[in-house]
Amino acid sequence: xxxxxxxxxxxxxxxxxxxxxxxxxxxxxxxxxxxxxxxxxxxxxxxxxxxxxxxxxxxxxxxxxxxxxxxxxxxxxxxxxxxxxxxxxxxxxxxxxxxxxxxxxxxxxxxxxxxxxxxxxxxxxxxxxxxxxxxxxxxxxxxxxxxxxxxxxxxxxxxxxxxxxxxxxxxxxxxxxxxxxxxxxxxxxxxxxxxxxxxxxxxxxxxxxxxxxxxxxxxxxxxxxxxxxxxxxxxxxxxxxxxxxxxxxx
Amino acid sequence: xxxxxxxxxxxxxxxxxxxxxxxxxxxxxxxxxxxxxxxxxxxxxxxxxxxxxxxxxxxxxxxxxxxxxxxxxxxxxxxxxxxxxxxxxxxxxxxxxxxxxxxxxxxxxxxxxxxxxxxxxxxxxxxxxxxxxxxxxxxxxxxxxxxxxxxxxx
Numbered sequence: 001x002x003x004x005x006x007x008x009x010x011x012x013x014x015x016x017x018x019x020x021x022x023x024x025x026x027x028x029x030x031x032x033x034x035x036x037x038x039x040x041x042x043x044x045x046x047x048x049x050x051x052x053x054x055x056x057x058x059x060x061x062x063x064x065x066x067x068x069x070x071x072x073x074x075x076x077x078x079x080x081x082x083x084x085x086x087x088x089x090x091x092x093x094x095x096x097x098x099x100x101x102x103x104x105x106x107x108x109x110x111x112x113x114x115x116x117x118x119x120x121x122x123x124x125x126x127x128x129x130x131x132x133x134x135x136x137x138x139x140x141x142x143x144x145x146x147x148x149x150x151x152x153x154x155x156x157x158x159x160x161x162x163x164x165x166x167x168x169x170x171x172x173x174x175x176x177x178x179x180x181x182x183x184x185x186x187x188x189x190x191x192x193x194x195x196x197x198x199x200x201x202x203x204x205x206x207x208x209x210x211x212x213x214x215x216x217x218x219x220x221x222x223x224x225x226x227x228x229x230x231x232x233x234x235x236x237x238x239x240x241x242x243x244x245x246x247x248x249x250x
Numbered sequence: 251x252x253x254x255x256x257x258x259x260x261x262x263x264x265x266x267x268x269x270x271x272x273x274x275x276x277x278x279x280x281x282x283x284x285x286x287x288x289x290x291x292x293x294x295x296x297x298x299x300x301x302x303x304x305x306x307x308x309x310x311x312x313x314x315x316x317x318x319x320x321x322x323x324x325x326x327x328x329x330x331x332x333x334x335x336x337x338x339x340x341x342x343x344x345x346x347x348x349x350x351x352x353x354x355x356x357x358x359x360x361x362x363x364x365x366x367x368x369x370x371x372x373x374x375x376x377x378x379x380x381x382x383x384x385x386x387x388x389x390x391x392x393x394x395x396x397x398x399x400x401x402x403x404x
Contacts, residue, residue, distance in 0.1 A: 019273075019332070020331070024329055024331070073273050073274070073332075074273070074274045075270075075273045075275040075279070075328075075332045076274040076275070076276050077274070078328075078329055078332065079279070079328045079329065082327075082328065082329050083327070086327075108274070111271070111272070111274060115271065116272065119268040119269075119271050119272050120268075120272070122264060122265075122268045123265050123269060123272075126261040126262070126264040126265040126268070127261065127265050127344065129257060129258075129261040130258050130261040130262050130265060130340065131344065131345045132254075132345075190348065190352075193348060194344050194345050194348045197344060197348060198265070198339075198342065198344045199269075199272075201342065201344060201347060203335075203339065203342035203344075204335040204336075204339075206373065206377075207334075207335050207338075207376070207377055207380060208331065208335065210380075210381065211377075211380065211381060211384070214381045215384075235351075236351050236354070239351055239355070240355055243355055
């Protein structure tokens with residue numbers, strides 16, 4: 001019994017790490033526990049922590065807590081974990097089977113750096129065009145996006161703080177945009193920076209925060225909201241720093 | 251439809267596709283998400299012809315595209331959140347957010363306030379559309395589940 005309970009906690013933890021919203025994880029954990037025949041399940045989850053207590057029919061109870069960290073969005077992993085939890089609910093599985101299923105679901109090869117780089121560059125270029133930039137601006141933005149990603153990738157090893165990384169990325173992108181203007185390639189920095197901040201601004205985080213708040217997961221929502229606000233502030237700070245320094249130096 | 255509008259729709263589509271790849275969405279799910287990205291801006295451009303209010307249009311597009319995504323996520327048996335938020339990426343007000351920031355730096359109070367309020371309006375319209383779509387789908391699903399098995403509680 002305890003083994004199965006630990007498996008459920010593992011699945012929940014991995015779902016949170018893959019970027020699932022709190023509501024979904026609470027729902028899945030609750031369903032799996034019910035499928036195992038616990039007569040009462042109390043689930044409390046926020047983005048960084050899980051507390052689950054189950055009550056068995058013989059009057060005993062178990063509690064496990066998890067501290068969750070290192071969230072990185074991975075839709076493929078989430079999809080597989082979701083499938084696994086559906087399977088568990090629809091037919092009985094042994095602890096070993098669940099552990100094998102979990103290992104298979106988590107074993108998703110990470111995106112190769114080159115694809116990651118290309119995606120970031122194309123996003124920057126595409127959104128520069130989207131927000132009214134010309135073809136020259138799009139090309140400049142493409143390369144600024146690529147260089148920014150290389151810069152943030154190099155910094156990732158040294159700095160674990162995600163908010164500071166966003167600050168650094170904005171700093172690099174803004175500096176490069178001003179450099180391109182200096183060199184006379186483009187008339188203004190506006191479109192380049194807009195294209196590049198599209199992949200930095202926490203638009204998705206904000207939407208998820210509001211969703212959490214509206215569905216009643218207030219604490220998770222407030223945590224997420226605070227994080228998005230800090231990220232936005234970090235981006236503005238990166239931009240301001242370059243503009244101020246540029247004003248002093250030039 | 252002008253060249254600029256077509257370029258916008260296509261670049262919005264390409265941007266959404268790349269975000270989908272970054273979030274590790276694969277196969278049919280990636281196709282559905284990118285198509286949502288394409289449709290979202292297409293719908294916005296079309297709506298702008300009839301309704302001269304961008305905030306209202308943002309709300310309508312967010313509602314329609316979220317409903318499309320809620321349905322697609324159920325068809326493809328996958329969590330909805332990633333789907334909905336990725337398809338609506340072209341609607342993220344990156345431009346007005348940038349100008350808010352730039353005006354704040356210039357100390358241009360009037361323009362700053364105007365842009366800040368506008369950005370907030372767009373973001374709220376977007377969130378409201380998404381949440382309304384999620385609630386509507388939930389009600390319909392609960393209703394269908396209740397009809398299928400009257401004893402089960404939702």
